[in-house]
Amino acid sequence: xxxxxxxxxxxxxxxxxxxxxxxxxxxxxxxxxxxxxxxxxxxxxxxxxxxxxxxxxxxxxxxxxxxxxxxxxxxxxxxxxxxxxxxxxxxxxxxxxxxxxxxxxxxxxxxxxxxxxxxxxxxxxxxxxxxxxxxxxxxxxxxxxxxxxxxxxxxxxxxxxxxxxxxxxxxxxxxxxxxxxxxxxxxxxxxxxxxxxxxxxxxxxxxxxxxxxxxxxxxxxxxxxxxxxxxxxxxxxxxxxxxxxxxxxxxxxxxxxxxxxxxxxxxxxxxxxxxxxxxxxxxxxxxxxxxxxxxxxxxxxxxxxxxxxxxxxxxxxxxxxxxxxxxxxxxxxxxxxxxxxxxxxxxxxxxxxxxxxxxxxxxxxxxxxxxxxxxxxxxxxxxxxxxxxxxxxx
Amino acid sequence: xxxxxxxxxxxxxxxxxxxxxxxxxxxxxxxxxxxxxxxxxxxxxxxxxxxxxxxxxxxxxxxxxxxxxxxxxxxxxxxxxxxxxxxxxxxxxxxxxxxxxxxxxxxxxxxxxxxxxxxxxxxxxxxxxxxxxxxxxxxxxxxxxxxxxxxxxxxxxxxxxx
Numbered sequence: 001x002x003x004x005x006x007x008x009x010x011x012x013x014x015x016x017x018x019x020x021x022x023x024x025x026x027x028x029x030x031x032x033x034x035x036x037x038x039x040x041x042x043x044x045x046x047x048x049x050x051x052x053x054x055x056x057x058x059x060x061x062x063x064x065x066x067x068x069x070x071x072x073x074x075x076x077x078x079x080x081x082x083x084x085x086x087x088x089x090x091x092x093x094x095x096x097x098x099x100x101x102x103x104x105x106x107x108x109x110x111x112x113x114x115x116x117x118x119x120x121x122x123x124x125x126x127x128x129x130x131x132x133x134x135x136x137x138x139x140x141x142x143x144x145x146x147x148x149x150x151x152x153x154x155x156x157x158x159x160x161x162x163x164x165x166x167x168x169x170x171x172x173x174x175x176x177x178x179x180x181x182x183x184x185x186x187x188x189x190x191x192x193x194x195x196x197x198x199x200x201x202x203x204x205x206x207x208x209x210x211x212x213x214x215x216x217x218x219x220x221x222x223x224x225x226x227x228x229x230x231x232x233x234x235x236x237x238x239x240x241x242x243x244x245x246x247x248x249x250x251x252x253x254x255x256x257x258x259x260x261x262x263x264x265x266x267x268x269x270x271x272x273x274x275x276x277x278x279x280x281x282x283x284x285x286x287x288x289x290x291x292x293x294x295x296x297x298x299x300x301x302x303x304x305x306x307x308x309x310x311x312x313x314x315x316x317x318x319x320x321x322x323x324x325x326x327x328x329x330x331x332x333x334x335x336x337x338x339x340x341x342x343x344x345x346x347x348x349x350x351x352x353x354x355x356x357x358x359x360x361x362x363x364x365x366x367x368x369x370x371x372x373x374x375x376x377x378x379x380x381x382x383x384x385x386x387x388x389x390x391x392x393x394x
Numbered sequence: 395x396x397x398x399x400x401x402x403x404x405x406x407x408x409x410x411x412x413x414x415x416x417x418x419x420x421x422x423x424x425x426x427x428x429x430x431x432x433x434x435x436x437x438x439x440x441x442x443x444x445x446x447x448x449x450x451x452x453x454x455x456x457x458x459x460x461x462x463x464x465x466x467x468x469x470x471x472x473x474x475x476x477x478x479x480x481x482x483x484x485x486x487x488x489x490x491x492x493x494x495x496x497x498x499x500x501x502x503x504x505x506x507x508x509x510x511x512x513x514x515x516x517x518x519x520x521x522x523x524x525x526x527x528x529x530x531x532x533x534x535x536x537x538x539x540x541x542x543x544x545x546x547x548x549x550x551x552x553x554x555x556x
Contacts, residue, residue, distance in 0.1 A: 141418035143484040144498055144513045144541075146477065154477035154500055154512075161525040206480040206495055250457070255500050255510045256450060 004270035009243055011101040012275070013391070016231035016238035018224040019048035020356035024186030025219035025344030029116055029127045035065040037220030038113035039073045045222040049234045051107065053077065058105025060095050060225075062087050062112045062347070070111065081105040087112065088289065088379040089221075089348035090386030094244045096225040106226060112349035113220035120345065121216035149213070151254030152292035152380060153205040159260060159294055160207060162309065167207055169312030171198035172326075173293040174211045174341050176315070179325040181338025183366045188217045188344040192324070212293040217344030221353045232393075239359045242389040243276030252383040264385025265302040268377060276389040280304055284371040285358050286332055287351040289378045290339040299377045336366045348378035352388070359392050406430055415539045424452045427466040435533045435540045438466035439505070448506045471531030473501040473544075476510055478525050489536060497523045501544055511542075518546045 021044035023037050038061065046052065053074055058081040059067040067082035081104040085091035089112050096108045116124045124130040146154040159165065174193060181187035193211070201211040224234075231238035247267030249258065257263045273279050280286070280303055288299035297311035305328070306314035320327040326334045337343045337354035344350065355374040357363045372394065377387040407430070413421055416429050431438035440452045444461035455462050480495035490496055497520055500512045515523050516534060528547040533540045 141485055143481055143487055143490055143496055144543075146479070146498060146500055146512050150479060150481075150498065153479045154498070157478050157525060158476065203482045203495075205482065205484075205498075251508070253451065255512055256508060258508055 002267075002270060004245075004247065004267045005274050006271075007274045009275040011097050011241070011244075012277070013240040013242055014228055015097045015100045015225060015241050016228040017241065017352075017356050017390070018226055018231040018234045018238060019045045019236050020221065020223045020239075020353040020360075021045040021048055022186055022221045022350070022353055023219045025114065025188040025217040025346070025350075027188035027215050027217050027344065029124060029130065030218045032218065033129075034113045034115040034218075035069060035073055037115070037218060038065050038070055038111045038222065041113070041220035041222035042070065042074060042109055042111050045111075045224050046109065048236060049224040051224060051234075055107050056109045058082065058096070058099050058108035060085070060092050060099065060108050060110045062089070062092060064115070065113065070109075076109070079105065081108070087347035088291075088384055088386055089346070089352055090244060090246060090376070090378045090388055092349075093225075093241070093352060093388055094246055094386075096223075097241055097244050100225055100227060106230065108225045109222065110225050111220060111222040112347060114217050114344060114346050114349075116216045116218055124216070146254045148254075149292075150205055151382065152294055153208045154254065155257070155260060155381060156207050156212075156292070156294040159297070159309070162260065165309065165312050167199065167209075168195060169297060169315070170208065170212050170293040171195050172312060172315040172319070173290055173296045174198050176325045177290060177335055177339040177342040179323060180333065180336045180366070181342035183364070184337050184343055185364075186219075187338040187342055188215055188219075189338070189342045208292065208294070211341065214291045214340035214345035215342065217346075219344055219346070221346060221349035223353070223356070228393075236362075237360045238393060239356045240391050240393060242278070242391050243272050244388040245271040245275065245386065247271060247385045247387075248383055254382055257382055260298065260381075261308055263381040264379070264383070265298055265377070265381060268385045268387040269302050269304070272375075272377075272387050272389055278373050278389060278391070280375065282373050283332060283375045285336060285355065285368050285374045286328065286334050287339075287355055287374065287376040287378075288334065289348060289351065289380065290335060290341050291345065291347070291380065293341065295380050296339075298381065303375070303377060333366075333368060336363070336368070348376070348386070351376050351378060352390075355390050359390060406433065415537075417537070424454055428452055431466065431468075432540050432542065436468050437471060437511075437531055437542050439469050439503070439509070439511070440464050441467040448503075448509050450509055450511060469503055469505055469531075473503040473529055475499045475515075475523065475525050475527045475529055475544075476502040478523055480520060480523075487536070489534075495520060499523065499529070499544060501529055513541075513543050516543045516545060522546060 178193035442456035443463040477500035529544040
């Protein structure tokens with residue numbers, strides 16, 4: 001039996017997201033520090049949960065700011081657990097579930113701050129305070145490598161080779177995100193996008209263009225994660241973490257990954273279906289990662305919405321012409337916040353935050369009526385495929 | 395405890411000089427032998443002396459049998475393009491002009507299924523650099539040091555399925 005097929009999940013529904021908050025995202029160098037975004041989001045999440053700094057006993061975030069810097073910035077008196085796992089954000093979520101369920105801490109403050117830096121946008125060099133910061137990811141320093149960002153472009157070339165699709169399949173992912181972002185005041189890019197506009201966008205690494213790649217932003221998300229029991233006593237509807245997983249194959253690098261049908265995503269899907277209580281047939285809102293458009297197409301296929309190579313046709317079949325976006329079976333929106341391609345490159349924190357707001361009924365004009373079940377399949381193919389199933393109490 | 399395999403490899407130049415010859419490359423005690431090979435225009439891939447498995451990237455232990463008897467071993471230099479992209483922009487490097495999109499390929503080597511390395515293709519039109527095309531190893535110079543690249547085999551032959 002595959003290790004991913006284990007159904008043991010003692011934390012199932014025992015840990016909950018009590019609140020989620022965002023600063024909104026800006027696709028320009030702002031005159032603010034990365035710490036300022038994390039701090040703003042954290043304060044908002046704590047206030048939404050009715051908590052003060054003294055209630056926090058765990059701090060979990062991505063690399064920058066570090067947990068000690070965040071603790072000092074917010075004057076959190078004492079913690080019994082802290083960690084800074086790597087992105088994407090399901091790493092942070094998984095660390096929080098483990099820490100809260102096991103009792104390493106009781107109330108975890110969980111954050112990710114996105115920041116424009118030289119590794120994700122050359123424009124960051126214009127701000128002298130950003131030139132030293134390379135945290136959060138890396139792309140090879142020599143052009144002949146496919147480690148980092150070029151790896152997704154490389155496998156996009158394989159996708160087109162094996163399945164004979166077209167760049168328009170990738171474009172549908174970008175257009176869906178952009179149409180959704182129009183309803184999200186916190187999104188960085190909200191102007192309508194047409195297929196003509198997509199195809200005319202600047203090529204970066206053929207076959208992926210600028211609009212296939214997440215938009216570098218300044219901004220932050222934060223969450224309060226605690227036991228479900230304690231979350232019930234807080235002001236907002238608890239969002240139960242039904243299952244969470246991080247999947248990886250034995251050769252999890254850009255060059256040695258076996259194939260498009262054998263990488264981290266297949267493990268994530270098998271694990272979530274075994275450990276969780278629902279899957280796509282009962283999903284009200286779906287969040288496939290879209291840091292690169294090719295990742296999203298693969299998620300649709302691996303999650304079981306369609307077969308390998310069929311994601312483009314699936315999106316066309318479920319396209320809602322009136323809103324110029326995907327509505328699966330006329331009902332389920334995909335990345336309704338605009339995703340990484342239009343809300344901003346949040347490395348998955350935006351996807352989780354929007355899932356929380358949808359399940360709490362606070363997603364404004366993006367709200368899916370009566371949403372009770374959300375699936376987040378974050379990250380890419382290699383060392384970063386991840387996912388979570390989230391649900392309301394009822 | 396893994397033996398110091400670097401002791402088995404002709405040193406030629408010091409570690410300090412090796413680092414200075416390959417700025418920006420991921421040099422450490424597992425990868426140094428590869429780059430020493432480059433200086434001799436020999437492409438070395440780690441191979442397990444116990445079970446014969448090739449593995450990439452270089453590492454201290456065989457992922458198949460856990461033997462630490464790892465030998466950086468010359469390859470035939472033949473293979474098939476598995477992934478192919480074209481950079482319209484990229485890191486500034488001498489001799490690379492992105493005004494013509496710069497090809498980057500991942501080549502599956504003939505030594506073993508799914509054993510792959512990345513580099514560029516020289517001496518070819520971009521239109522001929524396609525997945526499935528057969529290639530062979532060659533060497534160019536960059537910043538005064540040899541660098542392995544690929545050339546297309548007979549481009550008149552149609553690409554094979556892979």
